Amino acid sequence: MxxxxxxxxxxxxxxxxxxxxxxxxxxxxxxxxxxxxxxxxxxxxxxxxxxxxxxxxxxxxxxxxxxxxxxxxAEFGAILSPRGSLVIGRADQQAAFEKHTKMAKASAQKLAQLSAAEVLALVPELRPEAVAWGLFDDLAMDMxxxxxxxxxxxxxxxxxxxxxxxxxxxxxxxxxxxxxxxxxxxxxxxxxxxxxxxxxxxxxxxxxxxxxxKLIPYRRTAFTFDAPNSESGSRWPMIIDGDEQFYVKPDAGRILGSLSEETASPPCDAQPEDLDVAIAVDRIETAFSFPIKRVLRSWAGLRTFGPxxxxxxxxxxxxxxxxxxxxxxxxxxxxxxxxxxxxxxxxxxxxxxxxxxxxxxxxxxxxxxxxx
Ligand SMILES: Cc1cc2nc3c(=O)[nH]c(=O)nc-3n(C[C@H](O)[C@H](O)[C@H](O)COP(=O)(O)OP(=O)(O)OC[C@H]3O[C@@H](n4cnc5c(N)ncnc54)[C@H](O)[C@@H]3O)c2cc1C
Known part of the structure; x- marks a missing residue:
């Protein structure tokens, strides 16, 4: 003992x-x-x-x-590198825009409000019809x-x-x-x-x-796919749908995608559901003008919350x-x-x-x- x-x-x-x-x-x-x-x-x-x-x-x-x-x-090495995050929404996601700006105002957050043209200049791979507004946060970093x-x-x-x-x-x-x-x-x-x-x-x-x-684990799925071109693999900020229907983020030369879901789960070695990956791929392809030809790797993890x-x-x-x-x-x-x-x-x-x-x-x- x-x-x-x-x-x-x-x-x-x-x-x-x-x-x-x-x-x-x-x-x-x-x-x-x-x-x-x-x-x-x-x-x-x-x-x-x-x-x-x-x-x-x-x-x-x-x-x-x-x-x-x-x-x-000294024994750690560099932990942070610049990334930025960009919340986007269509014209019919005005309520999401208001929710995000209200929250930002209430907590003195500094978000840059971008027009559709500015969002498309930053991420030309987005479809014009997928973007009416954007909120950019330059404090977000990769870890x-x-x-x-x-x-x-x-x-x-x-x-x-x-x-x-x-x-x-x-x-x-x-x-x-x-x-x-x-x-x-x-x-x-x-x-x-x-x-x-x-x-x-x-x-x-x-x-x-x-x-x-009464802590509850919630499953969230993620996967990687090839960037549509070599630049976007590193240039994009993390791009988050205004209603948290999906997000994408450059990840070691590839793109990481997620459905942003929260599905209650018992504690376990969480595994991705094919359907969750398929729904996320569909939503990303609806917002972006390139096809996701192949999912390279998918996984799921548990995010545990108290009440x-x-x-x-x-x-x-x-x-x-x-x-x-x-x-x-x-x-x-x-x-x-x-x-x-x-x-x-x-x-x-x-x-x-x-x-x-x-x-x-x-x-x-x-x-x-x-x-x-
Ligand atoms: C898809 C996804 C995206 C995320 N993105 C981010 C992000 O961008 N930024 C961020 O800050 N967070 C993010 N998170 C959340 C973050 O990953 C978690 O909050 C964090 O990893 C929790 O750490 P932990 O040590 O509590 O849990 P864990 O890493 O799960 O560690 C708990 C450990 O306890 C061990 N254990 C359990 N029971 C026993 C036992 N009886 N005996 C011995 N060992 C035991 C388990 O094996 C496990 O290894 C994300 C999570 C997911 C799933």
């Missing part, structure tokens, strides 16, 4: 960023069920840093993460997910983090004021359990006889030493720096760091108790 200060369950972006903050001052062990870290949602994202996306809480977490991504510690994930883990390993893959946690019990975490072949004695199990967060809480927070669509990060009141860290929905990559720092401070018993407080981040907004 191994004895540690903190046992993190889940080797995705959430678990890795917490490990990064805790490893310098605590003995930390990470348990991941799959053969490698980042296997589930973290390895299946669209890799966008979109500071004007999501609720006020999400936007605060994203803004508070920006400095870290702009100048990460290198692998550099970020491996950077957190490399730095934490330097401080003694141990990562064990192929270890599915099957039991969590309370014993003498500490926790016992069991896998098929390991027994861990720990002061703190961090539940960073992504789509399985409620299930893992159940192993410790803790009531669920208020904000993340949860905090100790369970009914079970000392059990820390919830999940429900990060479609924002878990872009918010990881701030969320990791938040959880790191809370688990170490420190005050909310000033840097996070100055961005309006409040413990109460992330507390699991708010969902009880």
């Amino acid at each position: 191994e004895s540690v200060d903190v046992c993190i369950i889940g080797g995705g972006m959430a678990g890795a960023s917490v490990a990064y903050h805790l490893a310098p001052t605590a003995r930390v062990l990470m348990l991941e069920r799959e053969p490698h870290v980042g296997y589930h949602s973290t390895g299946r994202s669209a890799a966008l840093y979109h500071p004007q996306y999501g609720s006020a809480v999400i936007r605060s977490l994203t803004a508070a993460s920006s400095a870290f991504y702009q100048s990460p510690p 290198d997910v692998e550099i970020l994930l491996q950077g957190y883990l490399r730095a934490a390993r330097r401080h003694g983090l141990k990562v064990l893959t192929g270890q599915a946690v099957g039991a969590i019990t309370r014993l003498g004021g500490r926790w016992r975490v069991k896998t098929a072949d390991l027994e861990i004695d720990t002061r703190v359990v961090v539940n960073a199990a992504g789509a399985w967060t409620d299930e893992v809480a159940g192993l410790a006889s803790i009531a669920p927070l 208020d669509r904000n993340p949860v990060s905090g100790f369970e009141e009914s079970a000392p030493g059990f820390y919830w860290h999940g429900a990060i929905g479609g924002y878990g990559i872009q918010t990881s720096a701030a969320l990791g720092a938040f959880a790191g401070a809370a688990i170490a018993g420190k005050q909310l760091p000033d840097e996070l407080a100055s961005h309006g981040i409040r413990t109460v907004d992330l507390a699991p108790a708010r969902l009880r």
Whole structure:
């Protein structure tokens, strides 16, 4: 039996960023069920840093993460590169235009309003009838997910983090004021359990006889196809339909497309549905003047949300030493720096760091108790 200060369950972006903050001052062990870290949602994202996306809480977490991504510690490498995002709509999508501009105004977002001609100059591959307006956001950036994930883990390993893959946690019990975490072949004695199990967060809480927070995983499908010409493979911003019926984004010389769907799912190794890919292809071909000759690769991932669509990060009141860290929905990559720092401070018993407080981040907004 191994004895540690903190046992993190889940080797995705959430678990890795917490490990990064805790490893310098605590003995930390990470348990991941799959053969490698980042296997589930973290390895299946669209890799966008979109500071004007999501609720006020999400936007605060994203803004508070920006400095870290702009100048990460040396062992990380470059995380951000310019991309931009462009929401577009047809003449019959005026309600969507009003919704987006109203939201932007209410939250002081800076979006450039583009005419149809300006949108077509930026993306000539769009059909003229598909565009009546555009809203451009030059703050959106591409993120290198692998550099970020491996950077957190490399730095934490330097401080003694141990990562064990192929270890599915099957039991969590309370014993003498500490926790016992069991896998098929390991027994861990720990002061703190961090539940960073992504789509399985409620299930893992159940192993410790803790009531669920009613977090729901939603499937989202993505696929790649060849760019219509060599330029568009890198030049386009991320292009999002005003009613979120699809999006496309350059991705390593190809184009990534998605239906933008949210289909409730049990926690699982999510797989793409052929029909979802076909519907997305049809919508993209309706908006753009080129055919998608072949889907090169398709995949699906789960975006897990709580009832208020904000993340949860905090100790369970009914079970000392059990820390919830999940429900990060479609924002878990872009918010990881701030969320990791938040959880790191809370688990170490420190005050909310000033840097996070100055961005309006409040413990109460992330507390699991708010969902009880
Ligand atoms: C199509 C798509 C596009 C997205 N685009 C973006 C984007 O552009 N920007 C952005 O910021 N976010 C995006 N996201 C969201 C982002 O991917 C997630 O918010 C993030 O990856 C969640 O990280 P996580 O660590 O909570 O979950 P995961 O990466 O799923 O990690 C949880 C881990 O816990 C492990 N686990 C579960 N149960 C156990 C157990 N009992 N024992 C041991 N291990 C266990 C799992 O195997 C898993 O590896 C997107 C998601 C999808 C699906």
